[in-house]
Amino acid sequence: xxxxLGDEAxxxxxxxxxxxxxxxSETFLGAFTDDPADLAQTQAFCARLAEENLLCLSxxxxxxxxxxxxxxxxxVREEMWAAHExxxxxxxxxxWVGPAIMRHGTAExxxxxxPPIAAGSVIWCQGFSEPEAGSDLxxxxxxxxxxxxxxxxxxxxxxxxxxxxxxxxxxAACTDPEARLSERLTLFLMPMExxxxxxxxxxxxxxxxxLNEVFLDDVQLTDDDxxxxxxxxxxxxxxxxxxxxxxxxxxxxxxxxxxxxxxELGDRFSELPEAIRVRWVRAKVELRATRLLAYAAIAxxxxxxxxxxxxxxxxxxxxxxxxxxxxxxxxxGAQCLDSGADAPIHGAAEDHWRYAQAATIASGTIEVQRxxxxxxxxxxx
Amino acid sequence: xxxxxxxxxxxxxxxxxxxxxKLGGVNLARQAERxxxxxxxxxxxxxxxxxxxxxxxxxxxxxxxxxxxxxAAGAVVLPWPVVSDLLAMDEHRIALIDEHAVRxxxxxxxxxxxxxxxxxxxxxxxxxxxxxxxxxxxxxTQGSLGPTSVELSTDDVARYLVLGAWQLLGGVETAFxxxxxxxxxxxxxxxxxxxxxxxxxxxxxxxxxxRALEELAKYTSWRLVDAATSPAERTAxxxxxxxxxxxxxxxxxxxxxxxxxxxGFCDETDASVIDRHLQPVLRFPVSPEVLAQRLVPAIxxxxxxxxxx
Numbered sequence: 001x002x003x004x005l006g007d008e009a010x011x012x013x014x015x016x017x018x019x020x021x022x023x024x025s026e027t028f029l030g031a032f033t034d035d036p037a038d039l040a041q042t043q044a045f046c047a048r049l050a051e052e053n054l055l056c057l058s059x060x061x062x063x064x065x066x067x068x069x070x071x072x073x074x075x076v077r078e079e080m081w082a083a084h085e086x087x088x089x090x091x092x093x094x095x096w097v098g099p100a101i102m103r104h105g106t107a108e109x110x111x112x113x114x115p116p117i118a119a120g121s122v123i124w125c126q127g128f129s130e131p132e133a134g135s136d137l138x139x140x141x142x143x144x145x146x147x148x149x150x151x152x153x154x155x156x157x158x159x160x161x162x163x164x165x166x167x168x169x170x171x172a173a174c175t176d177p178e179a180r181l182s183e184r185l186t187l188f189l190m191p192m193e194x195x196x197x198x199x200x201x202x203x204x205x206x207x208x209x210x211l212n213e214v215f216l217d218d219v220q221l222t223d224d225d226x227x228x229x230x231x232x233x234x235x236x237x238x239x240x241x242x243x244x245x246x247x248x249x250x251x252x253x254x255x256x257x258x259x260x261x262x263x264e265l266g267d268r269f270s271e272l273p274e275a276i277r278v279r280w281v282r283a284k285v286e287l288r289a290t291r292l293l294a295y296a297a298i299a300x301x302x303x304x305x306x307x308x309x310x311x312x313x314x315x316x317x318x319x320x321x322x323x324x325x326x327x328x329x330x331x332x333g334a335q336c337l338d339s340g341a342d343a344p345i346h347g348a349a350e351d352h353w354r355y356a357q358a359a360t361i362a363s364g365t366i367e368v369q370r371x372x373x374x375x376x377x378x379x380x381x
Numbered sequence: 382x383x384x385x386x387x388x389x390x391x392x393x394x395x396x397x398x399x400x401x402x403k404l405g406g407v408n409l410a411r412q413a414e415r416x417x418x419x420x421x422x423x424x425x426x427x428x429x430x431x432x433x434x435x436x437x438x439x440x441x442x443x444x445x446x447x448x449x450x451x452x453a454a455g456a457v458v459l460p461w462p463v464v465s466d467l468l469a470m471d472e473h474r475i476a477l478i479d480e481h482a483v484r485x486x487x488x489x490x491x492x493x494x495x496x497x498x499x500x501x502x503x504x505x506x507x508x509x510x511x512x513x514x515x516x517x518x519x520x521x522t523q524g525s526l527g528p529t530s531v532e533l534s535t536d537d538v539a540r541y542l543v544l545g546a547w548q549l550l551g552g553v554e555t556a557f558x559x560x561x562x563x564x565x566x567x568x569x570x571x572x573x574x575x576x577x578x579x580x581x582x583x584x585x586x587x588x589x590x591x592r593a594l595e596e597l598a599k600y601t602s603w604r605l606v607d608a609a610t611s612p613a614e615r616t617a618x619x620x621x622x623x624x625x626x627x628x629x630x631x632x633x634x635x636x637x638x639x640x641x642x643x644x645g646f647c648d649e650t651d652a653s654v655i656d657r658h659l660q661p662v663l664r665f666p667v668s669p670e671v672l673a674q675r676l677v678p679a680i681x682x683x684x685x686x687x688x689x690x
Binding site: 013078312370 | 561585586602624677679685
């Protein structure tokens with residue numbers, strides 16, 4: 001038994017922290033703020049990561065990665081999330097669009113799309129959710145109708161992160177409404193400048209760029225834009241979601257925020273009500289347990305052991321995120337709503353609380369995770 | 382990174398579970414309530430399993446074997462002070478106490494006792510008077526303290542807290558597995574309870590608690606023998622595990638009672654016996670609030686470590 005992630009992973013952690021320090025001030029809170037300079041900074045940072053093959057660390061070397069181990073990938077997830085995800089919108093392309101194209105794309109698609117993702121020079125969005133299809137993706141209504149090598153797409157997507165800034169979208173559309181679910185959907189690699197696409201931002205507490213609506217009005221695509229086989233979209237989506245099973249390392253940002261807050265409080269920590277300090281202790285212990293659950297889910301995923309372990313980790317991680325968000329607000333008292341660089345911990349508390357509200361919904365609701373765990377223990381659906 | 386228990390520890394756990402099952406499993410605990418002498422069957426089984434050769438202070442292999450034994454003992458609430466045996470010094474059994482309300486589980490056994498508080502201050506212990514407990518913690522005794530020359534290290538305090546957490550893990554694993562079986566078999570409103578979503582969500586959340594406790598117990602045990610860990614870190618780790626274990630176990634056992642319905646409070650159900658007999662581990666030496674208060678200085682001192690080396 002050994003819980004050390006290994007020398008290579010820890011050296012990588014040190015290197016990533018160094019790179020973050022070099023590129024970002026302490027006031028940086030991610031790409032999606034009201035200041036456009038933050039997005040530009042993340043793009044420059046991604047190019048820097050790409051120079052060291054760190055942006056797509058888990059990818060094979062021939063595609064611009066460096067065959068990173070599962071623990072190196074874990075360290076990247078942790079360190080990037082702890083630093084407010086300085087890869088910005090690159091997260092999606094790197095983590096699942098690229099790997100999906102590697103597995104299911106044609107040689108032409110791989111040659112066209114993988115180099116810019118590995119270089120951090122392109123932004124992708126994901127067109128899955130619809131107003132009538134959230135957790136139940138099988139019921140999505142956007143249609144793509146084929147006609148001799150071309151496809152006409154009509155419908156609406158929603159909650160589409162980064163859609164305003166993205167150059168490309170992985171679009172899920174129904175190509176055979178009569179077919180069973182496993183053959184009903186097809187994925188398309190859709191250029192966002194194609195006529196007929198309209199993006200409308202959705203104002204939300206999360207901040208700019210997180211949520212958009214995408215309207216598709218007779219958008220014309222071709223057979224060359226299809227990812228994988230026609231009717232094979234559901235399988236690729238499930239495959240893609242496998243990359244996301246454990247999800248983002250929310251516990252790492254929670255730890256970073258608590259550490260920063262403790263440092264900023266200094267001697268004032270002892271003036272906090274005892275009840276709050278005790279809650280802080282419990283939060284630290286919960287975060288440790290959460291991290292260990294994430295490690296347990298990751299450790300043997302290649303062996304296919306315990307498929308519900310990822311859902312267990314995700315339930316723990318997302319709820320811990322919200323617990324810590326509330327704790328940090330209560331520590332700050334009336335200052336908790338302050339935002340901006342002059343706020344406590346440079347506004348990270350306010351930013352984190354807003355974002356944590358989505359934790360138990362984004363990328364698969366906590367209810368779906370509970371269903372998966374219960375199915376393993378109790379059987380049934 | 383390898384979070385799997387070593388094969389030796391797994392094999393030892395299986396041997397212990399098999400031996401305890403031969404004694405009747407949880408039934409031995411029921412029997413011991415009627416006949417306290419029945420506890421010696423547990424002691425004999427532990428001797429056969431080689432508890433006398435286990436030195437949990439020696440190395441990782443011995444500590445994890447001890448942890449496996451505690452987990453197996455907790456799974457059947459073996460009526461014997463296993464943790465006290467594993468940490469015995471020169472025939473003195475060790476127990477952690479609150480000096481303001483001295484209680485020792487199985488303190489009436491004809492053994493020599495040295496008790497200590499969380500700071501490691503030690504006393505000799507003599508049981509006195511009738512047992513103040515009844516259904517909850519049926520083998521708890523009160524007693525009097527006296528001077529002793531035996532010293533207890535902070536690492537031994539940490540080991541005591543950690544091994545007790547393994548006991549709790551074993552107990553809640555049994556209770557949870559049993560109630561899940563009940564949920565699949567019990568028909569209400571024309572279908573198994575396991576088909577109701579409210580029940581399924583509760584089971585999922587309970588699984589998160591049990592698995593978190595297992596991972597934290599493994600990690601903390603590994604840290605106890607990791608040369609890179611300081612004594613202050615080992616103490617903080619052990620307090621953190623015990624805090625988490627007690628709160629997780631209370632929540633899991635409460636859920637088991639609820640999911641069983643009325644039968645969950647009946648002693649024909651193992652969960653009821655497990656909950657009653659685990660009470661001393663859940664309550665002693667101090668409440669989770671006190672454990673958490675002791676960890677407050679570790680916030681910011683670095684003793685409760687986060688990510689990375």
